[in-house]
Amino acid sequence: MTDRFTGSFTQQEPIPDEAIEAALAVLRHGRLHRYNVSDGELGETALLEQEFATQTGARYCLAVASGGYAMATAMRAVGVQPGDAVLTNAFTLAPVPGAIASVNARPVFVGVTEELTIDLDDLASKADQAKVLLLSHMRGHLCDMDRLMEICDAEGITVIEDCAHTMGAAWRGVPSGRQGAIGCYSCQTYKHVNSGEGGLLITDNEELAAKAVMLSGSYMLYERHLAAPGPEVFERIKYHTPNVSGRMDNLRSAILRPQLKDLNAQVARWNERYQTLEAGLRDVPGLTVIERPAEESYVGSSIQFLLLDWTPEAVQEAIARCSARGVELKWFGADEPAGFTSRYDSWRYAQSERMPASDRVLTGIVDMRVPLTFSLDDCALIARIIRAEVSAVHQSQL
Numbered sequence: 257m258t259d260r261f262t263g264s265f266t267q268q269e270p271i272p273d274e275a276i277e278a279a280l281a282v283l284r285h286g287r288l289h290r291y292n293v294s295d296g297e298l299g300e301t302a303l304l305e306q307e308f309a310t311q312t313g314a315r316y317c318l319a320v321a322s323g324g325y326a327m328a329t330a331m332r333a334v335g336v337q338p339g340d341a342v343l344t345n346a347f348t349l350a351p352v353p354g355a356i357a358s359v360n361a362r363p364v365f366v367g368v369t370e371e372l373t374i375d376l377d378d379l380a381s382k383a384d385q386a387k388v389l390l391l392s393h394m395r396g397h398l399c400d401m402d403r404l405m406e407i408c409d410a411e412g413i414t415v416i417e418d419c420a421h422t423m424g425a426a427w428r429g430v431p432s433g434r435q436g437a438i439g440c441y442s443c444q445t446y447k448h449v450n451s452g453e454g455g456l457l458i459t460d461n462e463e464l465a466a467k468a469v470m471l472s473g474s475y476m477l478y479e480r481h482l483a484a485p486g487p488e489v490f491e492r493i494k495y496h497t498p499n500v501s502g503r504m505d506n507l508r509s510a511i512l513r514p515q516l517k518d519l520n521a522q523v524a525r526w527n528e529r530y531q532t533l534e535a536g537l538r539d540v541p542g543l544t545v546i547e548r549p550a551e552e553s554y555v556g557s558s559i560q561f562l563l564l565d566w567t568p569e570a571v572q573e574a575i576a577r578c579s580a581r582g583v584e585l586k587w588f589g590a591d592e593p594a595g596f597t598s599r600y601d602s603w604r605y606a607q608s609e610r611m612p613a614s615d616r617v618l619t620g621i622v623d624m625r626v627p628l629t630f631s632l633d634d635c636a637l638i639a640r641i642i643r644a645e646v647s648a649v650h651q652s653q654l
């Protein structure tokens with residue numbers, strides 16, 4: 257009964273051979289800058305953008321240096337000004353309020369529900385405070401996107417989607433990132449495709465697309481894009497849009513293109529692992545599994561559960577016992593941010609009122625990464641370990 261898990265929670269799969277070959281080709285010809293193309297050459301970055309636009313059904317796509325840069329660019333493109341309020345999730349990761357701060361705007365945090373999605377009643381009540389919502393699909397949980405868009409459309413709020421955890425996910429079959437005015441993705445190592453660093457931005461709006469291209473640092477070379485609007489759109493904005501360099505390069509694009517082609521297969525592999533874990537965590541007294549709505553197609557690249565109304569000491573004991581058996585759980589309830597777990601009251605540059613209902617949820621959130629290097633047997637073992645240790649601590653609390 258004292259099995260131990262010995263795998264690594266931070267080890268991703270290797271880069272596929274096809275991507276390594278493509279990267280070597282770029283290294284050998286040396287044209288790494290996206291606009292450094294030979295006669296008639298399209299360039300890996302322009303092709304990446306064209307392919308991701310097709311894959312998501314978007315008219316326009318821009319590849320950039322990071323997910324955080326994509327979000328900041330989206331906010332600049334929609335016209336967020338210094339001092340403006342921007343609505344965003346209380347439950348998200350630090351680069352989201354950080355992107356808002358980077359354009360000198362002010363985050364207004366919206367609460368989180370027990371489903372780990374944005375609290376739509378709280379959003380409705382704060383809708384008059386801002387013209388933009390930076391919606392983070394944190395840990396891949398999609399809220400009722402129909403109701404969210406209804407609220408935002410009625411109030412004239414522009415929605416920018418942070419799809420760092422929902423690349424490959426959908427709401428009622430619509431790819432995540434396609435409901436809002438702009439969808440932003442991250443290609444950083446811990447997300448769904450891995451180029452070390454990187455980001456993608458999609459939109460159907462020609463003006464926003466042209467502004468984003470100019471912002472990313474295209475000088476006047478925008479005609480070398482394959483998923484950007486025509487030159488007449490650039491004519492309207494090019495003298496009024498600053499260059500805030502944050503381009504994607506051809507080396508990373510070469511690594512990403514084969515991975516994006518494989519995305520659906522990878523999503524299926526993540527979900528097998530997720531579902532094995534979820535099944536193993538059902539019916540544990542004191543542990544709440546997060547139920548997924550039928551409208552949502554998710555990517556199970558991480559799993560969360562709630563230890564609702566547990567004392568901090570009991571949560572810490574359960575986590576320590578799992579850790580002693582090789583299972584690394586992260587807790588969003590600690591007073592001090594640790595690693596990537598922070599929450600709205602950790603970001604002290606942004607003032608917020610306390611949200612007691614959200615605090616109750618945040619204090620109970622336990623989070624675990626699911627790298628594809630885990631086998632299904634690994635996932636079953638991990639679930640057995642969590643089950644045993646959570647049950648033991650829960651029992652002792654009664």
Ligand SMILES: *Cc1c(COP(=O)(O)O)cnc(C)c1O
Pocket residue numbers: 322323324325348349351352392393394395418420421442443444453454455
């Ligand atoms: C990783 C992440 C981002 C930003 O991505 P970077 O590429 O690291 O800048 C944005 N939002 C969430 C929720 C993330 O986890």
